[in-house]
Amino acid sequence: MRKHIEIAIGIIRSQDCKIFITQRGENSHLAGFWEFPGGKVEPNESVYDTLVRELAEEVDIHVHDGHFLKTVKHSYDDRDITIHAYLVEHWDGVPFAKEGQHSRWVELDDLNSDEFPDANRSLIEMLKNLDKKL
Numbered sequence: 001m002r003k004h005i006e007i008a009i010g011i012i013r014s015q016d017c018k019i020f021i022t023q024r025g026e027n028s029h030l031a032g033f034w035e036f037p038g039g040k041v042e043p044n045e046s047v048y049d050t051l052v053r054e055l056a057e058e059v060d061i062h063v064h065d066g067h068f069l070k071t072v073k074h075s076y077d078d079r080d081i082t083i084h085a086y087l088v089e090h091w092d093g094v095p096f097a098k099e100g101q102h103s104r105w106v107e108l109d110d111l112n113s114d115e116f117p118d119a120n121r122s123l124i125e126m127l128k129n130l131d132k133k134l
């Protein structure tokens with residue numbers, strides 16, 4: 001049966017408008033692409049709880065508030081995914097890639113859709129048009 005995956009991701013944005021991104025590991029689906037940290041919603045978990053849990057697990061921050069931005073649906077060759085994206089501007093800790101992947105802070109204007117999975121395209125476009133005050 002075709003897989004359906006639901007995930008929550010955080011666009012971690014600093015006060016000087018840089019975004020923290022990580023690179024997907026070698027043996028994962030979509031290996032080598034850059035991504036916004038996040039992961040799968042578990043059974044009986046709210047999407048917001050997934051966001052908080054995944055950002056603690058993957059990049060070691062405690063999210064104080066996430067502002068819901070957009071839900072994106074996309075079909076890859078072998079699976080359908082639903083991505084719930086949140087803007088994260090308030091957190092405790094210093095983000096780093098706990099699982100050893102490459103990571104970097106990137107200027108919003110320099111986010112390059114070609115480095116991300118196809119599902120991220122419309123989201124990145126939306127981010128570039130976001131009011132900075134949001």
Ligand SMILES: Nc1nc2c([nH]c(=O)n2[C@H]2C[C@H](O)[C@@H](COP(=O)(O)OP(=O)(O)OP(=O)(O)O)O2)c(=O)[nH]1
Pocket residue numbers: 005007009028029030034035036037038039040041054081083117118119120
């Ligand atoms: N985290 C994240 N995943 C994305 C993005 N764009 C995108 O298409 N994906 C896809 C890649 C994967 O198929 C899926 C995320 O699944 P995952 O395997 O990383 O989930 P997870 O963190 O819960 O990992 P795991 O515990 O199953 O290893 O969503 C994105 O910006 N961030």
Ligand SMILES: [Mg+2]
Pocket residue numbers: 037038039040058
């Ligand atoms: Mg993940």
